[in-house]
Amino acid sequence: MAESGSTNPKSQSVVPDSALGGLKRDLRNYEDGDDTNKFSIKKSRTTTIENTSQGCKKIVPLDVKPLAIVEPDTPKLSRQFWKAGDDDEAAPVPLYCSNDAAVRVHPQFLHANATSHKWALGALAELLDNSLDEVSNGATYVHVDSTTNKRDGKSSILIVEDNGGGMNPSTFRECLSLGYSRKRNLANRVGQYGNGFKTSTMRLGADAIVFSRCRGINGNNPTQSIGMLSYTFLYETRKCEAIVPTIDFELVDNKWKEIVYNSTEEWVDNLETIVRWSPYLSQQDLLDQFNHLEEQGTRIVIYNLWEDDEGKLELDFDTDPHDIQLRGVNRDEKNIEMAKTYPNSRHFLTYRHSLRSYASILYLKRPDNFRIILRGKDVEYHSILDDMMMTDEKTYKPTRSPEWPDQDEMVASLKLGFVKDAHHHIDIQGFNVYHKNRLIKPFWRVWNAAGSDGRGVIGILEANFIQPAHNKQGFERTVVLSKLENRLIQHQKNYWSSRCHEIGYAPRRKQKNYESSVTETSRPFNNINVVKASSSTLAPAPFRTYVEPSGRNQSPQVETRERSYDIKPHIGSTIGNHGLGTSSFKETGSVNLEAELQKVKQESAKLVSELQRQKALLELQLEESKAKIQNLEKAQREKELLELQLKESKARIQNLENRQEGVSTIFQQERARRDVTEDGLRRKLRDASDVIDGLRKQVESFKGKRML
Numbered sequence: 001m002a003e004s005g006s007t008n009p010k011s012q013s014v015v016p017d018s019a020l021g022g023l024k025r026d027l028r029n030y031e032d033g034d035d036t037n038k039f040s041i042k043k044s045r046t047t048t049i050e051n052t053s054q055g056c057k058k059i060v061p062l063d064v065k066p067l068a069i070v071e072p073d074t075p076k077l078s079r080q081f082w083k084a085g086d087d088d089e090a091a092p093v094p095l096y097c098s099n100d101a102a103v104r105v106h107p108q109f110l111h112a113n114a115t116s117h118k119w120a121l122g123a124l125a126e127l128l129d130n131s132l133d134e135v136s137n138g139a140t141y142v143h144v145d146s147t148t149n150k151r152d153g154k155s156s157i158l159i160v161e162d163n164g165g166g167m168n169p170s171t172f173r174e175c176l177s178l179g180y181s182r183k184r185n186l187a188n189r190v191g192q193y194g195n196g197f198k199t200s201t202m203r204l205g206a207d208a209i210v211f212s213r214c215r216g217i218n219g220n221n222p223t224q225s226i227g228m229l230s231y232t233f234l235y236e237t238r239k240c241e242a243i244v245p246t247i248d249f250e251l252v253d254n255k256w257k258e259i260v261y262n263s264t265e266e267w268v269d270n271l272e273t274i275v276r277w278s279p280y281l282s283q284q285d286l287l288d289q290f291n292h293l294e295e296q297g298t299r300i301v302i303y304n305l306w307e308d309d310e311g312k313l314e315l316d317f318d319t320d321p322h323d324i325q326l327r328g329v330n331r332d333e334k335n336i337e338m339a340k341t342y343p344n345s346r347h348f349l350t351y352r353h354s355l356r357s358y359a360s361i362l363y364l365k366r367p368d369n370f371r372i373i374l375r376g377k378d379v380e381y382h383s384i385l386d387d388m389m390m391t392d393e394k395t396y397k398p399t400r401s402p403e404w405p406d407q408d409e410m411v412a413s414l415k416l417g418f419v420k421d422a423h424h425h426i427d428i429q430g431f432n433v434y435h436k437n438r439l440i441k442p443f444w445r446v447w448n449a450a451g452s453d454g455r456g457v458i459g460i461l462e463a464n465f466i467q468p469a470h471n472k473q474g475f476e477r478t479v480v481l482s483k484l485e486n487r488l489i490q491h492q493k494n495y496w497s498s499r500c501h502e503i504g505y506a507p508r509r510k511q512k513n514y515e516s517s518v519t520e521t522s523r524p525f526n527n528i529n530v531v532k533a534s535s536s537t538l539a540p541a542p543f544r545t546y547v548e549p550s551g552r553n554q555s556p557q558v559e560t561r562e563r564s565y566d567i568k569p570h571i572g573s574t575i576g577n578h579g580l581g582t583s584s585f586k587e588t589g590s591v592n593l594e595a596e597l598q599k600v601k602q603e604s605a606k607l608v609s610e611l612q613r614q615k616a617l618l619e620l621q622l623e624e625s626k627a628k629i630q631n632l633e634k635a636q637r638e639k640e641l642l643e644l645q646l647k648e649s650k651a652r653i654q655n656l657e658n659r660q661e662g663v664s665t666i667f668q669q670e671r672a673r674r675d676v677t678e679d680g681l682r683r684k685l686r687d688a689s690d691v692i693d694g695l696r697k698q699v700e701s702f703k704g705k706r707m708l
Contacts, residue, residue: 077235104241107234114202116471126200127160134164141371149279157303166214166296169248172225176244206231206304211289215296222251233277245270279303322377324355344387344420345428364434391417398483414461422456423503431459446488
């Protein structure tokens with residue numbers, strides 16, 4: 001990005017200064033109570049029209065402003081995040097900032113970079129991470145809140161504020177630069193790409209302003225800085241490179257003085273740009289934001305928040321006054337209702353749409369003196385271990401891999417068990433995988449088994465040896481991750497098969513014994529084989545008696561299921577094989593066989609009748625669906641027609657407005673010309689009056705002479 005201290009795209013030379021981390025500056029006085037006009041705000045330039053008198057009568061306008069030059073329409077940024085990166089073909093092409101051959105970061109990169117966050121709450125978590133990292137610098141809280149945009153009086157803005165160490169002008173610019181990170185390879189710090197702040201703020205809204213105050217250390221004076229990362233400003237002014245205007249102050253003799261690096265005009269330019277594109281109405285309103293910070297801290301204000309396809313804010317501030325929730329696909333009303341019934345599964349059911357739920361499990365351990373405050377109410381820390389029962393602990397240590405040189409660190413403690421609501425047989429399962437205390441994969445479902453296998457099993461582990469992705473919502477797909485995934489699947493299978501009967505499921509055998517148990521047994525008296533089916537076997541017959549095999553020392557579990565028969569046509573040979581060849585036994589067998597066949601026919605007839613009824617019902621539903629589709633198509637056509645009519649009406653309105661403006665312009669010109677003409681006539685009338693007065697005096701003079 002361009003020099004963050006100026007909206008001027010040309011780079012400036014910098015002379016090091018130890019007091020501000022290598023930045024040359026000049027100081028100007030600034031006090032909170034002083035008049036803001038002393039910042040030498042530049043006056044707007046006006047143009048005048050010079051009069052000409054070549055071959056025509058000279059016309060001098062009287063107190064008439066020249067006609068304004070109408071500039072082309074400014075392109076407007078889309079309020080929908082996934083459409084904001086699409087440039088309008090009709091919009092004017094941005095001009096290059098200079099004639100050099102330098103390669104610059106285009107403003108659209110800010111949006112493209114933010115698309116790594118598919119999930120808005122994941123972007124908010126990045127800002128919470130930055131505040132938690134400031135615990136070492138004295139941070140005791142981070143407060144996430146919302147308020148109303150003062151500029152339009154209705155839109156919402158998002159505020160993230162902490163009382164950490166803040167940033168001096170040098171580190172402030174590092175924060176607003178792409179790809180720079182001081183956290184790389186630091187212990188217990190997840191951030192390492194220098195990208196989290198930019199991607200998270202741009203994912204939540206089109207614009208962000210950062211206020212940071214840093215107390216003086218190592219003999220340096222306290223400083224405070226303001227920086228604006230505005231995609232709207234860059235897009236609508238058609239900038240060809242990402243420019244971040246910033247201004248800085250230094251506390252000298254208990255007065256805040258401006259830090260000027262290159263020129264006062266450049267400093268004022270940056271201040272004017274920030275105020276104009278900010279949600280604040282004046283310079284003083286902007287500077288008053290520092291009143292929210294004490295001796296140190298950082299305040300991030302995100303505005304022009306993104307909307308969904310229906311024109312509503314993606315972030316929901318209305319449903320819960322003490323929460324920030326998501327609309328759309330992440331919100332499942334069924335899960336919300338289930339969370340009220342099953343409190344131990346609440347976080348699994350609500351973390352996708354509720355920031356309060358997600359933030360409570362975001363960290364494996366939270367410092368005792370650090371608070372996460374969400375809209376005025378503390379977020380209570382929650383450990384998933386409190387939701388588990390019948391817990392087992394495993395130690396995972398993968399085989400040596402060239403991807404991780406330090407094999408001693410490739411150890412993870414795995415805790416898994418049933419969720420306390422598992423006896424309700426609800427489909428809740430997955431592993432919460434943390435990296436350096438930060439939740440990366442919430443409720444990672446590794447085993448996608450058919451039926452009810454695996455339900456209720458949840459687990460926790462901290463895997464510091466796997467590299468997280470840029471958005472911290474997953475891990476890089478490596479061999480180490482694949483090995484971990486396979487091991488987690490195996491642990492879940494073993495735990496489920498050995499303990500599922502304790503929460504009401506039928507006992508499971510090991511796979512080998514389980515497959516061998518599916519056999520056919522014959523009934524000697526009528527040669528009808530009953531197939532013992534597994535729990536996952538489905539057959540069309542309405543009733544089946546199912547006896548699931550159990551262990552050696554356990555009694556069989558009997559369930560009422562359907563019955564299926566495999567009828568052998570070679571009755572005589574089968575009976576011969578059993579040594580039962582008497583005619584009386586054959587007659588008895590035939591009678592029994594006929595009775596069984598008759599029973600099967602009756603059941604089949606019932607099944608056919610039921611299928612026919614269901615078919616008729618489905619045909620009726622199909623007809624209703626077709627009718628609904630036709631109605632929707634008709635409504636769509638009517639909508640398109642209305643949109644076309646609306647477009648035509650807008651075009652007519654625009655044409656009428658243009659004509660009205662033209663008539664108004666002509667009227668103003670005619671009025672000005674009339675005023676000029678009227679003034680000329682008045683002057684001529686005065687001249688004529690003067691001539692008449694002179695003539696009268698001459699006549700009177702002649703009369704006097706004649707009388708003499």
